[in-house]
Amino acid sequence: MSSNIHNEPIRLKKTLTLFAMVMMGLAYLQPMTVFDTFGLVQNDSRGHVPTAYIFALVAMLFTAYSYGQMVKRFPSAGSAYTYTQKTVSPHIGFMVGWSSMLDYLLMPMINILLAKLYLHEIMPFIPAWVFVIVLTVAMTAANIYGLELVSNFNKIIVLVQIGIIVVFTALMIYKINAGTDIHQQSGAALFTTKPFFSDSFDPFLIIGGATILCFSFLGFDGISSLTEETHNARKVVPKAIFLTAFVGGVLFIIVSYVLEIFFPYQGLLIPSLGVNIPLASHFSDLSSTQPDIIKLVAGTLAQSVILVFSSVTVVASGLASQAGVSRLMYVMGRDGVLPRKVFGHLHPKFRTPIWNLLIAGGLCLVAVNFDADLGYSLIAFGALVAFTFVNVSVIAKFYFAEKQSKTLKDNIKYLLLPLLGIIAVSSLWFSLETRAMYLGLIWAGIGFTYMVFLTAGFSRKMPELHEHLDDEA
Secondary structure (H helix, E strand, O other), X not given: OHHHHXXXXXXXXXXXXXXXXXXXXXXXXXOOHHHHHHHHHHHHHOOOHHHHHHHHHHHHHHHHHHHHHHHHHOOOOOOHHHHHHHHOOHHHHHHHHHHHHHHHHHHHHHHHHHHHXXXXXXXXXXXXXXXXXXXXXXXXXXXXXXXXXXXXXXXXHHHHHHHHHHHHHHXXXXXXXXXXXXXXXXXXXXXXXXXXXXXOOOXXXXXXXXXXXXXXXXXXXXXXXXXXXXXXXXXXXXXXXXXXXXXXXXXXXXXXXXXXXXXXXXXXXXXXXXXXXXXXOOOOOOOOOHHHHHHHXXXXXXHHHHHHHHHXXXXXXXXXXXXXXXXXXXXXXXXXXXXXXXXXXXXXXXXXXXXXXXXXXXXXXXXXXXXXXXXXXXXXXHHHHHHXXXXXXXXXXXXXXXXXXXXXXXXXXXXXXXXXXXXXXXXXXXXXXXXXXXXXXXXXXXXXXXXXXXXXXXXXXXOOOOOOOOOXX
């Protein structure tokens, strides 16, 4: 009997509950990112950030619904890779997994990059590479130790983030009402439709802004890769995915609305030309406006304190995203799609994919010198591939394979809603940065070449997920 226990394969350890999953998802989203992306999206959308958030949220909720449907059938850490593999094609499933791996691999590195920027602004006398190495080692060590530690840490960080957001939003509202906001305006400006719709409104610009904001929602799909470590996953994970997207989206919309009033868009409308020309911004760096927002709202001292905490919040997001990509690589390794001895290996004591975590951690060192805007766009490329094919998987599995198309309810659940998800996500594809599209396609080409090698020119079957998933999932 003891020998059977000894020989039992090592599995991922179940530690997560619904609350823990939502907290992991919100940590992945990093709620305070609303301050960082505000300036860039305000400029791109000509002062309609809340509308861009609404569009992004609607697109994400359709896709969140599809993720929930697929998790119920395939409670696997492989996420979009597994869903597409089992419902559409093993070959397409591999390409989806390979493409979305670009998203997951870059996310921890981008978080380390942001933390480096925050800390170096406060302590410029310390070389930036020192922050990158120290934070990467700490993040990787925590993930190797186990997901329970990461989960508990993220719960605290998320709750503190929400508290800070509430305080800052309340302070902005107070200043607007008191006429002491950035333009010394009267309190009447607090209630207006301008942040949602004005003379400078352009739907194409809104979609462009929404594409950038998709980055803010990546946590809801990331937690699907933690399915095999969640108790009662078939019920818990779909709820957690939807709640993560919905709670995060509502928070982003409310805060960005107040930000638009406190920091009104600086644009000059020329009716004869039908154009709106952006003027000098309130912010020194549109790609990272959190430092300026904090300073202008609460002063220099608050800026220093919050920037130190912000570096912790992006590391918390990095913890969640590093955990997610290591599980995706683990499932692909367990299936034999990637070399099993490396990618399909779990540490015998901690039951975590140690080599995958070290690979993801090693990539974070690139954050010493990397273009953040390019990183965001490449992450969006991988995410949009995953989002598109999760919606396709629902239609393929339920509507066609299982013929659940006889009732109106079936047609809404398994055809209309995922189709709306595909349409919403497809519109975001057209606004993706050209440079990111080219690099993403190059990455996909490398994956396709590897797949040809793996299948000996498609003469062998593609490895698939065959492992039994226990009933407790």
